[in-house]
Amino acid sequence: MTIAAFTEHAVTSADKTFLQLRADIVEGAIAAGSKLSETELSAKYQVSRAVIREAINRLESCHLVERKANIGARVVSLTPEGLIQLYQVREALEGMAARLAAKNMSDDEITALKALLDNHFQTVKDGESYYQEAGDLDFHYRIILGSKNQHLIEVLVNGIYHLIRMYRVQLGMAGPRVTTAFDEHKHVVQAIANRDEELAEMLMRRHILYSKNNIERKLQQP
Amino acid sequence: MTIAAFTEHAVTSADKTFLQLRADIVEGAIAAGSKLSETELSAKYQVSRAVIREAINRLESCHLVERKANIGARVVSLTPEGLIQLYQVREALEGMAARLAAKNMSDDEITALKALLDNHFQTVKDGESYYQEAGDLDFHYRIILGSKNQHLIEVLVNGIYHLIRMYRVQLGMAGPRVTTAFDEHKHVVQAIANRDEELAEMLMRRHILYSKNNIERKLQQP
């Protein structure tokens, strides 16, 4: 199983437009802070304004765009404070996710999670920095899903993660700190395996806090 | 200032329909789990299907309804597990909000918060149970806003709080435990006034955890 197990496969035309727009925004093909003209996008994507409006509505749900009545929609603008605030929310939610995962993950899921880390260890040892993106994501996703908390999953997977990815891509930040992050992952998994809710939450929060501090450092000296 | 400072005043027709639909859903005038037929609502509210669709989209953003492609929208169904999960998210987010409030609230805001508690103390002493709803809400809202974290505010105020209110109304739960909750509020404010982030978060989390336990007890013996 991979991250793309979530591959929200588009059934309707608005779905496809939404996914494409989201990709374009996250990747920066549509600049942050820019205006989303309905008529313009309607022409560009060869669909009616209705589906564009539908797509924009969903983008608003993800907090990727902001709409004002009778004025229009703009892509959110990226600010250092915004990224910090995002990480604060992430720390709170993923900390709770780790706590709940320690309580609710099945033994099989924990075994699989350990196996995942072993795989990552190989790739890290081989010097492949491939770990950066996919590996880190996979780890966090499994714990989020392991929480079995629908609200938590929704907010993180459909909301915050796309926003963070947008920041990563557009501010040109490389993935997380590879080797140290790997050790942190290992300790989180160990706590989950021990069913130690308190420790799992604390370790996950620190893991994310370190990431935040790392990012703050990079932001201050570009 | 009151809670209704947030009164999102409707400018467009879809706004009004959204607010009315949300009220009807939260109050139970539209039953939980029931289907939202676009054509039906279009006739009922005397607006075109386009504005109904727009309103339903926003309800989906609040997690009050769920939509499936080509099938339609249903009001979310209320389950004991759902409420528990909601409180878990709330614990994580409001805990972080209290931490950030201890860091970011202005001295004036803290003074006003203390004054608010004094007012509440009077009403509680006078035996008015009015405190239940409005007072508790006002307290939590101020701390959430005091966090100065836009994402936190968005998710809690526009999302989770309406859902919780829906549960409260429809499961017929009275407001929070009055007297004990008041003491808990006092301690949280004290920690914030002392700029003790760690303690503020811990106390707020416990406050919400107690609420959750209280609710679980009521759910198991109706």
Add this chain to the structure above:
DNA sequence: ACCGCCTAAATTGTCGACATTACAACTTTA
């Protein structure tokens, strides 16, 4: 030159009609 008003263009909001999909009832067949 600056400010306010007014007009015109462009954009968003709303509408009704058509296309497409899902669901149910009925028919057919093994």
Add this chain to the structure above:
DNA sequence: TAAAGTTGTAATGTCGACAATTTAGGCGGT
């Protein structure tokens, strides 16, 4: 009789046109 296929109806998805609002520019006045 049961299962599969078919057809009809009702719902959602999509479209183009019209209405209402915002915005930019020109015009006139001070």
